[in-house]
Amino acid sequence: MLRFRMTRPFSGLLTRPTGSMLALGLCVGLLGPGCESFDMIERADPDKTASNLERRNFEIDVQPMMRGTVASEAVIAGETPTIVRGYGLVVGLRGTGSRLMPAQVRSWMLQEMARRGVGNTATGFGGLTPERMLDSENTAVVVIEGVIPPGGVKGGRFDVRVYSAPGTGTTSLEGGTLYTTDLRPGDISVGPKQATALAMARGQVFINPFAEPDARNQDAVDRLTGRILDGGIVSDDMPLKLRMAVRSHTRTLAVRDAINSRFPREPGQSEETAHGKSGEEIMLTVPPTHHDDPGQFVELVKHSSLRPEAVEATALAVRRSLLANPGFARDATLRWQALGPKSIPVIQDLYDHPEEGPRLAALIAGAALDDASVASHLIKIANNGSVEARLACIQMLSEMGANPAIQMGLRPLLDSTDIDVRLAAFDALEKRNDPIVEAYDIDEKFILNLVPSKSPMIYVAQTGKPRIVIFGKAQEVKRPMFMEAWSNRLLMKADTEDGRLEVFYREAPELPAQTDEVPPNVGQLVAYFGHQTTIEAPAKGIGLSYGETIGALHQLWRQGYLAAEFKAEQDRVLASIIRAQNVESTPDRPEFDSDLPTDLEEDPSLSEDQSTNRLEAPRKGGDTVPR
Numbered sequence: 001m002l003r004f005r006m007t008r009p010f011s012g013l014l015t016r017p018t019g020s021m022l023a024l025g026l027c028v029g030l031l032g033p034g035c036e037s038f039d040m041i042e043r044a045d046p047d048k049t050a051s052n053l054e055r056r057n058f059e060i061d062v063q064p065m066m067r068g069t070v071a072s073e074a075v076i077a078g079e080t081p082t083i084v085r086g087y088g089l090v091v092g093l094r095g096t097g098s099r100l101m102p103a104q105v106r107s108w109m110l111q112e113m114a115r116r117g118v119g120n121t122a123t124g125f126g127g128l129t130p131e132r133m134l135d136s137e138n139t140a141v142v143v144i145e146g147v148i149p150p151g152g153v154k155g156g157r158f159d160v161r162v163y164s165a166p167g168t169g170t171t172s173l174e175g176g177t178l179y180t181t182d183l184r185p186g187d188i189s190v191g192p193k194q195a196t197a198l199a200m201a202r203g204q205v206f207i208n209p210f211a212e213p214d215a216r217n218q219d220a221v222d223r224l225t226g227r228i229l230d231g232g233i234v235s236d237d238m239p240l241k242l243r244m245a246v247r248s249h250t251r252t253l254a255v256r257d258a259i260n261s262r263f264p265r266e267p268g269q270s271e272e273t274a275h276g277k278s279g280e281e282i283m284l285t286v287p288p289t290h291h292d293d294p295g296q297f298v299e300l301v302k303h304s305s306l307r308p309e310a311v312e313a314t315a316l317a318v319r320r321s322l323l324a325n326p327g328f329a330r331d332a333t334l335r336w337q338a339l340g341p342k343s344i345p346v347i348q349d350l351y352d353h354p355e356e357g358p359r360l361a362a363l364i365a366g367a368a369l370d371d372a373s374v375a376s377h378l379i380k381i382a383n384n385g386s387v388e389a390r391l392a393c394i395q396m397l398s399e400m401g402a403n404p405a406i407q408m409g410l411r412p413l414l415d416s417t418d419i420d421v422r423l424a425a426f427d428a429l430e431k432r433n434d435p436i437v438e439a440y441d442i443d444e445k446f447i448l449n450l451v452p453s454k455s456p457m458i459y460v461a462q463t464g465k466p467r468i469v470i471f472g473k474a475q476e477v478k479r480p481m482f483m484e485a486w487s488n489r490l491l492m493k494a495d496t497e498d499g500r501l502e503v504f505y506r507e508a509p510e511l512p513a514q515t516d517e518v519p520p521n522v523g524q525l526v527a528y529f530g531h532q533t534t535i536e537a538p539a540k541g542i543g544l545s546y547g548e549t550i551g552a553l554h555q556l557w558r559q560g561y562l563a564a565e566f567k568a569e570q571d572r573v574l575a576s577i578i579r580a581q582n583v584e585s586t587p588d589r590p591e592f593d594s595d596l597p598t599d600l601e602e603d604p605s606l607s608e609d610q611s612t613n614r615l616e617a618p619r620k621g622g623d624t625v626p627r
Contacts, residue, residue, distance in 0.1 A: 055247040057280060065321045065328050065335065068314070071302040073255055074242040074282070079298045081580040082148045082238065084199050085188040087165060088181030089113070089133070090140045090173055094508060097140035097176075098169035105165060108190035109134060109141060116180065140170040144201050146183060146232040147580045151240050151286050151294030158232040159463050160201045164224040172223040175545060176205045183232065198238070203231035204445070206466070206547050229466050240284040240298065247280040254306060256282050261308040262300070262338060263287050303334040315343035319350070326357035336365035344371050351377045360389065367396035372403060379409030391424050398428035407434045414471065415454040419567060423459060426451055426469060438473070442530035443537075446546045450523050456564035458522070458553060463569060466546045468526055468553075471564070476520040477501060478561045485555040492556075494520065501525070505542045516540045522562065526553065 062072045087105060090097070101109075113130035133139055146160035162178060164170040182197035205226040244252055259274035259282075266287045277283050290297035305314050315336060322332040336343045343365070350362035351374065363381075366374040378393040385393065394413070397406050411434075413425035430437045430449065438450040446466035456472035479494040479501075491504040501520050506513040518528045518540065529549040531541025544552065550568075557566040 056245065057243070057247060058245055060245045063328065063331070065318060065331050066303070068306050069302065069335070069338075070242070070255055070259065070304045070306065073246070073251060073306065074244045076240060076242055076284075076298060076302065078238060078240040079150045081150055082152075082185050082198065083145065083580045084148055084183035084185055084232075085143065085145050086181050086183045086197075086201070087112075087188065087190065088142050088144050088162070088201065089179045090142050090162070090176035090205060091133070091138065091179060092175060092177045093138045093140060093170075093173070094175060095137050096170065096172035096174065097137045098164075098171075099135045099137065100167065100169040101134075101141045101165060102167045104190050105141060105167070106134060112181070140173060140176065141165045141168055142170075142173065142178070143188060144178070144181060144183060146199065146201065148199055148232070148234055148238060149295060150238070151284075151298055152234045152238040153286050153291045153294060154234055154236050156234040156291065156294075157230040158199075158234070159230060160228050160232040162205055162226050162228060170224060172207075173205050173226050174207050174223055174547070176226075178202050178205060178228060178231065182235075197235060199232050199234050201228060201232045203228040204545060206462070206545075208462075208547070227462075229461070230464060237286070238294075240286070241277065242274075242282040242284065242301075244280045244282070249279045252276060252279055252282060258304055258306045258308055259284070259301060262304045262340065263297075299334055300338045303331065303338040305335070305339060311339050311342040312346060315339055315346035319346055322358055322361060326355055329357045329361035332358075333361040333365040333368075336362075337368045341369050341371075344369055348373065356389070360392065364392070364396055367400055370401050372401075375400065375403055375406055375409070379406070382409065382413065387418060387420065390418075390421055394421070394424040394428050398431045407432060407436075410434075411436060414451055417455065419457070419565070422453070422455060422457070422471065423567075426459075426471070440527065442527055443532055443541075443543075445530050446549070448523065448526055448530075457567060458557070458562065458564050459567045459569070460550045460553075461569050468550065470523050470526070473523055475522050475562070475564055477522060477525065477556060478563060479520060481561045483556060483559050483561060485552065490552060490555075503528070503542070507542075514542060516542075522553075522564075529553075 060072060060075070062069070066072055087109060089109065110130045113133065118128065118130045118133060134141070141164075142162050143165050144160050144162050146158055148158060149156070152158070160183075162173065164173065178201060180200055180202040183199040183201055184195045184197050186195050206229055207223055207226045242255065244255070253276075256274040256276055260272050263273040265272055266289060268288050269285065271285050273285050273287055274282050275285070284301065286294045286297050305311075307314065318332050318335045318339075322328055336347055347362040347365055348371070350358050351366065353359040353362065363374055363377055367378060375397065378397050382390050382393040382397065394410065397410060400406060407429065410425050410428050410432075413421055414429075416422045416425065426437065426449070429451075430439070436452060440448040440450075442448050446468060449467060449469040450473035451469060451471050452473060453471035456475045457469075459469040459471065461467040461469075477492075477494070479497050479499055481501075482491075482493045484491050489506045492501055494501050499520075500517045502515065502517055504513055504515050516528070518525060526549060528541050529544045529552055530546070531537065531539055532543030533539065533541050553562070554566060556562050557564070
């Protein structure tokens with residue numbers, strides 16, 4: 001008898017895209033450990049214990065609150081993140097690329113570039129051949145890594161990590177742009193035996209800017225490693241399927257009907273949410289309303305009741321179980337959410353429960369179900385609770401429907417002395433389109449947000465959408481001042497305390513310099529840094545990249561000319577790859593071995609060099625900036 005322990009992932013609750021699950025993750029310490037695992041026992045000879053009409057595949061043991069749910073009858077394949085990798089080409093470098101690369105990688109890149117139309121004038125490459133592009137020192141072959149979230153849907157976006165391919169002579173990826181490239185699961189390889197592409201990546205490479213971009217061996221920044229924010233695009237829906245513990249058409253139909261009752265087909269959805277594949281498998285389609293949060297959808301499916309007609313009775317049973325054992329608050333709130341709005345009357349009186357665990361569980365469920373009466377309770381906790389509870393409540397408020405009272409309750413938190421609370425309040429107000437948050441698109445490079453606040457701060461995003469947030473939109477650069485940066489390519493000065501800033505910038509040593517006078521307002525200065533002056537948009541600007549703009553701001557802050565805190569979002573791309581790699585390294589369960597898609601079967605006649613060029617380990621990047 002073989003025993004496998006299956007652990008339901010909890011780390012996914014801590015990422016931004018998981019919606020209400022983020023709030024639940026933030027207050028996990030308050031809600032208690034609960035029961036986070038179940039056993040799956042594979043029988044050596046199932047035919048000896050059951051008929052062919054109803055055969056047990058494995059056993060599932062769940063805690064009492066989860067009995068009668070989908071999770072008590074089946075496990076979900078595809079609920080773990082998928083690492084994808086590929087070789088790509090970064091262009092637009094300033095002589096810091098390399099023509100050197102392993103022969104098999106060069107051969108593969110030539111094939112891929114020809115397939116994508118490089119050398120064909122109709123594709124917009126100007127007739128430049130693949131060979132000439134690879135031989136240019138303004139291009140570099142790179143490795144791209146990313147993590148597709150569980151249940152990722154076609155067109156979904158994710159951050160990718162980019163680094164110089166081993167065996168090349170590239171010195172920096174600063175200022176480069178990645179051409180569209182395919183990303184595939186498993187070890188990176190070239191040659192005919194490759195897995196089916198699951199995603200593609202493209203966009204401007206973002207290098208950690210907190211040092212001089214022209215320095216060499218003078219700082220700790222790894223200029224061979226960067227990332228592309230929202231640069232990964234899922235090519236097709238990632239498969240999700242349920243594998244039944246017992247092979248039974250009757251049970252399979254019951255599970256399918258329960259899921260479809262809770263998640264009926266939505267406009268634009270081609271198939272039912274749950275559709276049968278066999279007597280022991282059910283395919284799942286993520287509904288359009290969950291495309292931004294497929295992880296939450298997976299959790300709700302697992303916690304869905306097999307008796308959707310008995311909502312009130314089930315909600316009461318969950319309530320009794322929670323009050324008897326508050327440690328199961330995580331499962332309780334998910335069960336209420338899975339039951340839907342009819343569970344609201346059962347949980348409303350828990351909004352004022354004296355124990356924090358049941359109270360937060362009910363409030364989180366009520367907010368997810370958009371019960372308007374929750375708002376006042378959440379606002380009160382968001383202003384006066386523990387930090388963990390405040391963050392959880394702010395997150396839940398951001399998800400609720402239109403309600404002016406929510407915006408009015410969140411606005412004072414922009415002045416909070418706690419940085420995390422201040423940032424969470426901004427996120428919530430920005431998500432709710434509060435007019436108090438001003439937003440400007442700077443040449444489609446990044447978003448500039450201006451927010452009123454009594455606690456001045458500059459915040460820069462390093463994942464998701466490129467974004468610079470100025471808390472205290474009236475803040476100005478201190479004067480008089482003089483700053484030099486980037487080997488004197490950027491100079492700024494102001495001779496008087498109330499004078500304007502004079503900016504000198506030279507993009508490259510061989511190019512002419514540009515000199516402008518600009519207002520000292522920090523928001524206007526950021527816009528000037530990022531904007532490129534054109535005939536269509538004649539406003540002054542020097543056209544810095546997102547990373548360079550942040551670097552210039554950071555130089556001002558380091559030299560004492562900005563009277564504000566400077567905070568950078570911690571880089572989570574590498575962390576997510578490492579987490580997913582730990583899951584990926586776990587031996588595959590035999591029943592799911594066939595799930596990895598491949599284009600071709602292995603050809604034993606191919607040599608190792610012809611068939612694969614494996615990436616043994618991800619490159620260690622020195623590009624993490626703590627908040």
